[in-house]
Amino acid sequence: MATLQSTAPPDTDRPADRPIVRRKRTVLQRLRHDWPLLLLALPVVAHLSVFHYWPTAWNIIAFMDYSPYRPFWENPFVGFAWFERLFADPYFAPALANTLKFAALNLLCMFPLSVALALAMNSIISVKVRSTFQSIVYLPHFFSWVLVVTVFVQVLGADGLVSNWIMAGGGERLDFTSNPETFTFLVWMQWAWKDAGWGMIIFLAALSSINPSLYEAAASDGANRWRRMWHITLPGIRPVIILLLILQIGGILSVGFEQYQLQRQAVGFQATEVLDTYVYYQSIVGGQGESFGTAAGLFKGVIGLILILVANKIAHRLGEQGIYQKS
Amino acid sequence: MATPSDRTPFKRRSLFKAAGLGAAGAAGLPVLAACSDIESSGGSTQATTGYDFLPTHEEWPLPVEPDLVGEPPHHPSGFTSYPEPVQAITDLPSGSGTYELTVPCWGPAPAKDDPYFTAVYEAWGGTKLELRQGDGMTYGDTAVQWVKADEYGDGIQLFNYMTGSFSNFQETVVNSFYDLTDIVQGDISERWPLLAAIPSEAWGYAVWQKDPDDPETAGIYAIPMNYNGGQGNGILARVDLLEAEGLAMPTTVEEFLEVARAWSDDAAGRWATVGLDWFIGQWFGLGGTDGWNWDPDQKKMINNIERPEFTELMEFRRTLWDEKLIHPDAPTGTLDAAAMQEAGQVMFTQDNLVRWNDYNLKVKRGEIEGRVAPLPPLAAKGRTPTVAMAAGSGGWTFLNKNLSREQVEEILDIANWCASPFGTKEYELLNYGVEGEHFTIGADGTPVFTTLGSEVVQGPVHYKALACQVQTFLTGDPDMVAERFAYDAAIQDYRMENPFEGVRIEPPAEAKAAGSTLWDQQQDIAYGRAELSSIPDMVETYLNNGGEAARQYYTDAYKALHGE
Numbered sequence: 041m042a043t044l045q046s047t048a049p050p051d052t053d054r055p056a057d058r059p060i061v062r063r064k065r066t067v068l069q070r071l072r073h074d075w076p077l078l079l080l081a082l083p084v085v086a087h088l089s090v091f092h093y094w095p096t097a098w099n100i101i102a103f104m105d106y107s108p109y110r111p112f113w114e115n116p117f118v119g120f121a122w123f124e125r126l127f128a129d130p131y132f133a134p135a136l137a138n139t140l141k142f143a144a145l146n147l148l149c150m151f152p153l154s155v156a157l158a159l160a161m162n163s164i165i166s167v168k169v170r171s172t173f174q175s176i177v178y179l180p181h182f183f184s185w186v187l188v189v190t191v192f193v194q195v196l197g198a199d200g201l202v203s204n205w206i207m208a209g210g211g212e213r214l215d216f217t218s219n220p221e222t223f224t225f226l227v228w229m230q231w232a233w234k235d236a237g238w239g240m241i242i243f244l245a246a247l248s249s250i251n252p253s254l255y256e257a258a259a260s261d262g263a264n265r266w267r268r269m270w271h272i273t274l275p276g277i278r279p280v281i282i283l284l285l286i287l288q289i290g291g292i293l294s295v296g297f298e299q300y301q302l303q304r305q306a307v308g309f310q311a312t313e314v315l316d317t318y319v320y321y322q323s324i325v326g327g328q329g330e331s332f333g334t335a336a337g338l339f340k341g342v343i344g345l346i347l348i349l350v351a352n353k354i355a356h357r358l359g360e361q362g363i364y365q366k367s
Numbered sequence: 368m369a370t371p372s373d374r375t376p377f378k379r380r381s382l383f384k385a386a387g388l389g390a391a392g393a394a395g396l397p398v399l400a401a402c403s404d405i406e407s408s409g410g411s412t413q414a415t416t417g418y419d420f421l422p423t424h425e426e427w428p429l430p431v432e433p434d435l436v437g438e439p440p441h442h443p444s445g446f447t448s449y450p451e452p453v454q455a456i457t458d459l460p461s462g463s464g465t466y467e468l469t470v471p472c473w474g475p476a477p478a479k480d481d482p483y484f485t486a487v488y489e490a491w492g493g494t495k496l497e498l499r500q501g502d503g504m505t506y507g508d509t510a511v512q513w514v515k516a517d518e519y520g521d522g523i524q525l526f527n528y529m530t531g532s533f534s535n536f537q538e539t540v541v542n543s544f545y546d547l548t549d550i551v552q553g554d555i556s557e558r559w560p561l562l563a564a565i566p567s568e569a570w571g572y573a574v575w576q577k578d579p580d581d582p583e584t585a586g587i588y589a590i591p592m593n594y595n596g597g598q599g600n601g602i603l604a605r606v607d608l609l610e611a612e613g614l615a616m617p618t619t620v621e622e623f624l625e626v627a628r629a630w631s632d633d634a635a636g637r638w639a640t641v642g643l644d645w646f647i648g649q650w651f652g653l654g655g656t657d658g659w660n661w662d663p664d665q666k667k668m669i670n671n672i673e674r675p676e677f678t679e680l681m682e683f684r685r686t687l688w689d690e691k692l693i694h695p696d697a698p699t700g701t702l703d704a705a706a707m708q709e710a711g712q713v714m715f716t717q718d719n720l721v722r723w724n725d726y727n728l729k730v731k732r733g734e735i736e737g738r739v740a741p742l743p744p745l746a747a748k749g750r751t752p753t754v755a756m757a758a759g760s761g762g763w764t765f766l767n768k769n770l771s772r773e774q775v776e777e778i779l780d781i782a783n784w785c786a787s788p789f790g791t792k793e794y795e796l797l798n799y800g801v802e803g804e805h806f807t808i809g810a811d812g813t814p815v816f817t818t819l820g821s822e823v824v825q826g827p828v829h830y831k832a833l834a835c836q837v838q839t840f841l842t843g844d845p846d847m848v849a850e851r852f853a854y855d856a857a858i859q860d861y862r863m864e865n866p867f868e869g870v871r872i873e874p875p876a877e878a879k880a881a882g883s884t885l886w887d888q889q890q891d892i893a894y895g896r897a898e899l900s901s902i903p904d905m906v907e908t909y910l911n912n913g914g915e916a917a918r919q920y921y922t923d924a925y926k927a928l929h930g931e
């Protein structure tokens with residue numbers, strides 16, 4: 041096996057008064073040396089440039105009275121007028137509040153649920169039971185929201201399966217999928233069914249990286265199941281938990297679109313309106329145009345950026361790596 | 368342009384610093400055009416008459432006179448017999464181009480290789496006009512993106528009601544679509560005799576101005592889809608089910624409620640309706656354009672929601688919900704009301720009156736049972752009923768501005784062919800397809816669709832809406848034509864004049880957005896998600912967030928039309 045050796049002469053051969061000269065490689069030399077890596081990075085850079093950085097630059101239309109039908113430079117600059125209109129709209133604040141409510145609920149309820157599912161899964165020894173359980177809990181992730189909402193309406197809707205059972209037994213019609221007061225719980229149920237299993241997979245991968253001999257050693261020292269989970273499992277997957285938590289906080293204002301849009305008519309706009317549906321109904325259906333929608337999107341992005349920076353900072357303070365470090 | 372805000376320069380500089388666009392700013396980008404007010408999407412009002420550049424109207428003699436003569440457009444004439452069709456265009460143009468037209472489609476799109484298309488291409492001279500169908504339910508919203516991205520092919524059909532999704536439809540039209548003025552103005556009867564014969568009012572509805580403030584910049588930007596009047600929509604009742612229960616057709620809103628209560632049985636799975644909303648405002652005398660009407664007593668533009676009758680309407684809708692006279696899943700908006708009425712689960716449906724004809728034809732073919740008929744005009748509290756009728760174009764076919772003049776003329780050749788009225792061979796092929804494949808002649812001498820014809824040809828748009836016909840008639844099943852003609856005659860006395868007839872109004876975008884939210888709030892009240900007591904708050908919020916601006920806008924339009 042070849043070993044890497046330094047080609048520089050040993051320090052002992054160098055005259056004591058000779059200054060250390062680090063030869064800086066030219067750009068050409070570096071290109072010649074790193075071209076395979078650059079080639080590998082090229083598709084990603086191209087993708088990011090075309091689909092992320094270039095559209096990001098167009099955020100500038102949030103500060104213009106933009107029309108796609110005139111040359112870009114002829115669009116008048118209106119400062120923060122669109123933002124003023126956005127913040128003055130009496131329906132913007134409720135949409136923001138709903139968004140934060142659903143985001144907090146998702147963070148507090150769904151995240152631990154995925155971790156708990158991963159731990160439960162990890163404790164199943166039978167391969168057959170394990171693969172069946174895994175399929176049942178994560179396959180709904182691949183269902184579209186249209187299907188998920190339809191299934192819920194068919195089962196729990198006012199004219200659905202459960203409602204008809206109750207009425208056949210002399211009870212009152214169930215009003216669950218069209219009741220704004222129970223909508224938060226309905227949303228949680230839909231998340232749990234559709235996405236908890238998918239969230240579990242990443243934690244399962246992290247769990248598999250924990251050295252099994254740690255469990256054996258702890259067991260031989262008399263640690264019970266709970267102790268092993270508390271002192272080995274959870275610390276083992278803590279970096280992944282923190283990483284995902286930060287990423288989720290960054291996207292906290294993006295709680296989704298289809299799930300709320302599909303149930304908007306049934307439950308009413310006041311309970312279902314989140315920022316994404318607000319932008320759709322105001323700028324596309326309501327016809328307020330591109331600049332208004334971009335202003336709302338930019339607001340969302342800035343809040344997300346601030347949250348992700350704060351969360352990353354907190355992670356560093358707690359001794360975790362977070363998503364990036366300066367050094 | 369409004370005076371720039373004194374805070375604007377600072378914000379502008381900060382923005383450029385942050386975005387790294389100093390160079391662009393120095394080049395005179397938005398800095399020189401600084402303006403703190405939003406001026407786009409401010410709405411437009413377009414007169415539809417009084418232009419000297421419209422095609423010169425030239426009568427085209429009808430091949431056969433109608434059996435029932437009405438007063439078009441609100442009371443169209445009708446045919447109770449099927450005449451032997453004659454060839455309208457004898458000097459057929461020869462076309463070799465292939466074009467793509469985007470059209471809305473409700474239901475499954477027909478197979479593109481159906482013989483119907485081949486036959487139509489051949490009949491109108493060889494030009495291929497391939498259809499690109501978009502889902503009719505979401506067509507208006509998605510069409511905005513297609514048009515702005517120039518991804519709609521060589522032309523697109525848009526219904527009038529779909530244009531509200533555009534933040535500034537006037538700007539879209541004059542920038543995206545072909546200005547037909549030079550081609551169709553004046554005497555066009557030699558090359559396009561049928562286009563020259565369609566009502567000038569229809570062409571007037573296809574006029575837009577490049578500069579909304581300058582009538583001199585007006586031009587023709589579309590081929591009108593139709594020119595109709597009368598009552599297009601209504602409430603269809605299952606007459607046979609009413610008779611079976613010994614119930615009479617309601618003639619007032621109060622009687623309607625009594626019938627609905629008598630017939631509905633929530634536990635047994637039958638309800639009076641699947642939801643009544645957009646149509647029944649006129650039962651309470653609420654009309655106008657976008658809810659705006661001139662009040663001669665107050666000498667002021669008033670929105671329907673400011674009138675006491677609006678509260679009555681919301682109380683009526685809420686009663687339907689509270690008393691379980693509506694299907695419990697109605698708020699989802701996803702129920703197939705027509706199918707439920709056919710199955711006998713619901714008594715009344717809110718629909719286009721075309722379904723009156725469709726339902727009874729299905730019965731004649733033995734596919735379903737029962738009989739439907741529209742409710743007569745209703746009113747509450749002893750008031751005189753009103754029926755909203757507005758003459759105008761329901762939509763347009765726009766052509767891509769990138770087409771050459773020759774290409775546009777070739778498509779106009781097709782439009783001329785499609786403008787052929789009832790009684791012509793062109794109309795028969797376009798509307799019924801190929802005899803033997805898509806239709807057969809029934810025992811009463813009228814065309815009857817085959818299953819294939821129902822799937823491919825019977826849809827409401829296709830080429831049938833490419834151009835306005837010379838004259839629109841009531842046609843089809845003789846019994847239905849007679850019934851519809853009599854119904855149209857009976858409702859003429861209740862016609863409610865639209866104060867904005869003759870102008871096409873696009874309200875400011877802010878008012879459109881406020882109107883969209885207002886509708887959501889009405890649905891909340893109607894379905895028990897908000898209280899009736901919230902109506903004053905709802906009205907105030909609407910007026911403060913675009914409603915007052917809309918009032919001023921409609922007031923100006925009204926005064927321009929009717930004088931001070």
